[in-house]
Amino acid sequence: MKRSSIKDIAKLAGVSVATVSYVLNRKEGQRISEETRKKIFKIAETINYTPNKIAKSLKTNKTKLLGLIVADISNDFYSHIARNLEDKALKLGYTLIIGSSDENAEKFKKLTELFSQQQVDGMIVAPVSGSENTLENLINIKYPIVTIDRYLKGVAVPGITINNQEIAESTAGLLLNKDFDKIIYIGYETELPHLLDRQHGFEKAVGSSGKTVEMHYLLVGLENITREVHSQLKSMLGNAPENTALYFSSNKLAVAGLSYIVKNNISVPEQVSVVAFDETDAYNLFPTEITYIQQPIEEMAEEAIKLLDTQIHDYTATGKRVTLSAKLVSRASLKNNQL
Amino acid sequence: MKRSSIKDIAKLAGVSVATVSYVLNRKEGQRISEETRKKIFKIAETINYTPNKIAKSLKTNKTKLLGLIVADISNDFYSHIARNLEDKALKLGYTLIIGSSDENAEKFKKLTELFSQQQVDGMIVAPVSGSENTLENLINIKYPIVTIDRYLKGVAVPGITINNQEIAESTAGLLLNKDFDKIIYIGYETELPHLLDRQHGFEKAVGSSGKTVEMHYLLVGLENITREVHSQLKSMLGNAPENTALYFSSNKLAVAGLSYIVKNNISVPEQVSVVAFDETDAYNLFPTEITYIQQPIEEMAEEAIKLLDTQIHDYTATGKRVTLSAKLVSRASLKNNQL
DNA sequence: CTGAAAGCGCTTACAG
């Protein structure tokens, strides 16, 4: 594979590489005569010139590359985040490098190192438990970083979050007002603040209601989440539950839980009402339309890129956080959902 | 953001940059005295040195970056492909840049240009209709390319495919042998060879059986696939279908179709048997376990990376194609599925 | 209106 360079064009046009560079970068319209401009463009086209951004990057210290670290790109939520980020990034001339951390702090660190070596202009990350130090080191050297979805306690880095606690609290309130005989909460056992926020919001509503709710916590990143959820539901619901509400704090948990419901012919919302955090196409295959909490993914992506771009051009470690609002999409899986 | 360079280390260690480079790259174990080696490593660590791969790339003409172009990264199938490619690539020291073409030849071309400017060492692409020229130009300059999932007619480029025609034919044969009163095929109206292969395989089996099958074709990349499939099924199935079989040629079509079935309380497989190409988590929420054709995604990713790596190290435009086998996962949605 | 030259951070033959 042989690539042509600015030098080749210069030689063919009988001008200096400087001139070629000026023309190709469309700088200072008046600088170069229209004649040479035309000649240069034509030659560039005929020899099929593509600029070497690597060389440019070395000189300008900008790569126009952005690193994205998610927990797992094959997860619905993150692949949609990635897709939206890709679009927004492209608009500002950035290209995305994507890596999956697998909820592993060591792998997370490796990815940041990799990205840093590739000289990405900035990173958008969904940090994992135990990656506080990694993030802090990046902040210390003023590497432009923005968190998305998640954040870490005590680490002052700009980022995008949603109103986790608030939306969980109001949703819980909705459930508590509907006089269910039993409310079951299926969430994660985790240190991740954004998940704890959701949990605390839920608990707060429960506390002030004076009612009891069965809370169940599963480990984040569990191998066989489905089996785990099934066995939990089996002991809690049995085969003939009545007037019960089920709250899932992620779409993965919801899919696992709904598959149990389907397999056991439990009817929704007659026997069990269901509310879930986050959406997924899978809901469409469930007999009842699922009530879920919808995150503003496109907006999150837009704000994340905007915030990162700002950091790149003018680094100020303010730890500015943007909070967006998730909303409850009320559908048939929640009884009397018009109330 | 201030980064330290090899020069900083050289100065601190009182040696030349050449020496530092040799040590850090662990070349020729004997060359440098153990003493200086240790000193250099220590200094590198204390000043937190990260190599600038951009500079290295400029010199070595290798970036260790791979470009991946899929139709849409938020699509289940492609996000899983991407995830597996990411893992395999990392093992060989490559990092993935990902872009979505949206089935748009112009966007596909733009992405290849972008990747080429970023000097990716090679590309893994799922080409779109109309991108023959783009691919050919890349091949002409001997850019290492591997196709995955799809391929294009008349373009000799190495790639990974599955036995599309064969698996579609044998699956169709299975359906035709089960004396359904009606068999309905829902596929795509497309020029994409891999999809045509599937269609032709299906048609071949139908032809040799002497039976009739209702074939329906939808445009690839349709905006509202769900509505379209619903309206098709409404006219073909009505509300009380009997002894009917439904074949979907992608997971997206299947999800659309199954949501119709769910909403209309049609029972599977009692009234309608269902077979789909490709899988998705969503199947878990459907009351009956879905019979589907499973592609060997991990193996496809492994072979793609291997093939591309080979091309990168020794370019020979042989157009070598690797064909892997998809297999039918037989479950309850197909009546008498033990036969 | 245009060119010569330095320099971005590395690698690597070559010389000693």
Next chain:
DNA sequence: CTGAAAGCGCTTACAG
């Protein structure tokens, strides 16, 4: 065992 030097393909003050 180690260093001086060229060069990868660009950009950009500076000089004319």
